[in-house]
Amino acid sequence: MKIAFVGKGGSGKTTLSSLFIRHLAANEAHVIAVDADINQHLGAALGLDEAEAAALPALGAHLPLIKDYLRGSNPRIASADTMIKTTPPGEGSRLLRVVEDNPVYDACARTVRLDDGDIRLMATGPFTESDLGVSCYHSKVGAVELCLNHLVDGPEEYVVVDMTAGSDSFASGMFTRFDMTFLVAEPTLKGVSVYRQYKEYARDFGVALKVVGNKVQGPDDTAFLREEVGDDLLVTVGHSNWVRAMEKGRPPRFELLEADNRMALQSLQNAAEDSYAARDWERYTRQMVHFHLKNAENWGNARTGADLAAQVDPSFMLGEHIPVAQPG
Numbered sequence: 001m002k003i004a005f006v007g008k009g010g011s012g013k014t015t016l017s018s019l020f021i022r023h024l025a026a027n028e029a030h031v032i033a034v035d036a037d038i039n040q041h042l043g044a045a046l047g048l049d050e051a052e053a054a055a056l057p058a059l060g061a062h063l064p065l066i067k068d069y070l071r072g073s074n075p076r077i078a079s080a081d082t083m084i085k086t087t088p089p090g091e092g093s094r095l096l097r098v099v100e101d102n103p104v105y106d107a108c109a110r111t112v113r114l115d116d117g118d119i120r121l122m123a124t125g126p127f128t129e130s131d132l133g134v135s136c137y138h139s140k141v142g143a144v145e146l147c148l149n150h151l152v153d154g155p156e157e158y159v160v161v162d163m164t165a166g167s168d169s170f171a172s173g174m175f176t177r178f179d180m181t182f183l184v185a186e187p188t189l190k191g192v193s194v195y196r197q198y199k200e201y202a203r204d205f206g207v208a209l210k211v212v213g214n215k216v217q218g219p220d221d222t223a224f225l226r227e228e229v230g231d232d233l234l235v236t237v238g239h240s241n242w243v244r245a246m247e248k249g250r251p252p253r254f255e256l257l258e259a260d261n262r263m264a265l266q267s268l269q270n271a272a273e274d275s276y277a278a279r280d281w282e283r284y285t286r287q288m289v290h291f292h293l294k295n296a297e298n299w300g301n302a303r304t305g306a307d308l309a310a311q312v313d314p315s316f317m318l319g320e321h322i323p324v325a326q327p328g
């Protein structure tokens with residue numbers, strides 16, 4: 001299952017991602033957490049201290065390795081240099097599994113020990129001022145898109161991405177790579193405006209989008225969100241003393257999280273599972289090809305000097321049936 005948390009800055013994306021990840025670990029799911037937010041705080045929210053968080057490898061810094069590994073022996077991809085963030089897998093490509101060891105995880109993932117089990121954490125690396133201009137920003141988040149497009153995930157396996165709802169994720173196909181997108185919204189006009197924009201982009205792509213109300217203080221807040229987003233409102237989360245205690249550097253055990261917040265997290269898991277059960281691998285593959293052709297034409301062909309449309313393997317479909325090449 002591939003899941004994204006998006007929303008306005010400060011709405012609680014990182015907090016809710018981290019709570020959801022802890023909840024999944026408590027339910028014995030296998031989890032890869034990915035920090036693709038502008039402010040890289042997911043590690044801290046999962047309990048890493050400053051030094052540990054700072055020592056996380058950056059996906060953006062390992063792009064050549066990632067490309068070389070995923071390319072495998074795919075004859076349609078002449079070299080890692082011609083591989084862009086949307087280059088789709090084809091015959092000969094190496095795919096990633098949530099539960100396995102591979103050179104990409106060795107270089108880019110770190111194990112984080114939670115109260116209820118271990119998860120893997122990957123991070124894009126901090127965005128600098130210049131990254132917010134188009135190309136470099138893309139290359140950092142592009143590493144995540146490449147991995148998602150080469151990842152075959154099963155039912156008890158989760159990839160949870162804490163990410164920015166910026167227009168960059170719409171230019172690439174990133175926003176279509178998830179079984180469920182949780183849009184975190186505070187009960188304010190600004191909070192729901194990000195939802196409207198996202199909904200508009202997502203409309204033509206069958207993106208499953210649900211709103212998670214955060215910092216909701218009472219029935220008025222819930223009614224406001226219900227009025228603004230209708231049935232897309234999945235659940236609301238109130239102020240959490242557990243979160244506050246964690247932010248004071250005194251994280252209580254996760255089993256002490258407030259019961260209503262725990263129930264909210266379970267609704268998120270249920271919604272994600274329902275959506276994953278309905279995943280259409282054919283559409284999933286078709287959309288990655290669609291965005292690849294679009295990016296090839298818009299900038300990729302010019303940038304690499306190659307005809308990137310030729311990278312598409314017309315007979316390839318991503319799916320659980322595909323045997324995954326052993327690393328080596």
Ligand SMILES: Nc1ncnc2c1ncn2[C@@H]1O[C@H](COP(=O)(O)OP(=O)(O)OP(=O)(O)O)[C@@H](O)[C@H]1O
Nearest residue numbers: 009010011012013014015037039215238239240243
């Ligand atoms: N339900 C909650 N209960 C208590 N505190 C919360 C809750 N949700 C968020 N917060 C607090 O609000 C602040 C912003 O949350 P968070 O960092 O998760 O937002 P974000 O959307 O990831 O922000 P950014 O855009 O900076 O990445 C944090 O201090 C967080 O601890």
Ligand SMILES: [Mg+2]
Nearest residue numbers: 013014037041
């Ligand atoms: Mg954040």
